[in-house]
Amino acid sequence: MTRDDDEPVGADAPNRLLWALRRAELGARALKDQRLRPLGMVPAHYSLLMSVHTEPGLTGAELARRLDVTPQAVASLVARLVDKGQLERRSHPRHRHIQELHLTDAGREALKSADAVIASIEHQITERLGPDNAARFAALLDEVIDEVRDSKS
């Protein structure tokens, strides 16, 4: 019986970690989407508003890097949020053709509501895992982020 290589792939054990990571993120995204929708918002809008709130004056290009999407995708989102009156474009003081992004009052209000929803999901998960495990989980995620970032470059 020397036909160990008959099986094209090993048991699913080795792939479980990445698979679980994908499933968890997929599920979390779906949940966020479900609970954000009644507020007329989608996760992508929330992420963008939150980024601008954290770093006011961000440009479209920088935002694209933060969110890991293309500048065009950001432009599309920004256009929509500007239409909704939640976001504001201001021209950069030094570079005229560059646009700084800032939240409007309506944007801050929308973000506040959305953040309450996100925080509640966060809280729900933290409660399920327990505080210690939640902290450990966050630390492990950070290490995974580091590892994949390093080996990508």
Added chain:
Amino acid sequence: MTRDDDEPVGADAPNRLLWALRRAELGARALKDQRLRPLGMVPAHYSLLMSVHTEPGLTGAELARRLDVTPQAVASLVARLVDKGQLERRSHPRHRHIQELHLTDAGREALKSADAVIASIEHQITERLGPDNAARFAALLDEVIDEVRDSKS
């Protein structure tokens, strides 16, 4: 100073867990994509082939549920993989208009190469975390999956 609510959202601490989860998955996906591309494959193809390998005879609709996408998206992927000769449609013995999906030899070969790549990424992360932490990480991910699945329904 009773203006604690001046800040629309709390510190980014409460949102760190979901944010980290998203970043980790995003990074992992990018890494998979980067290393799979030289093999002429994308993560979506890999997932599909792996699912069919694990459960031969899967139908398009069932596959859609496994992968959390719509049947149409699956049909599109399947069509491409059939063109590449890696996947085969067979009509279901009882239900004629239903198509079972099976890997071809070429598909098994492609999956084998791709799985080696994925396993190496998995191994790399496991090594970084350490075996104990990797196991704990997988367990925590499973719990998160459970939690979001339960609260979605």
Added chain:
DNA sequence: TCAGCTACATCAAACACTTGATAGGCAACA
């Protein structure tokens, strides 16, 4: 001062996926 470089923004086309709607077949139940 003036090339060359870099970075931002944006237009246009291609692509992938979703939502919505249609058709056909099997099965269970009256």
Added chain:
DNA sequence: TGTTGCCTATCAAGTGTTTGATGTAGCTGA
């Protein structure tokens, strides 16, 4: 033995994102 209901597959249209390419403005070094 119809007939209702569910599930599958697939077509068509709409949406969001990426890829590719263009124009423009500031920075840098000769």
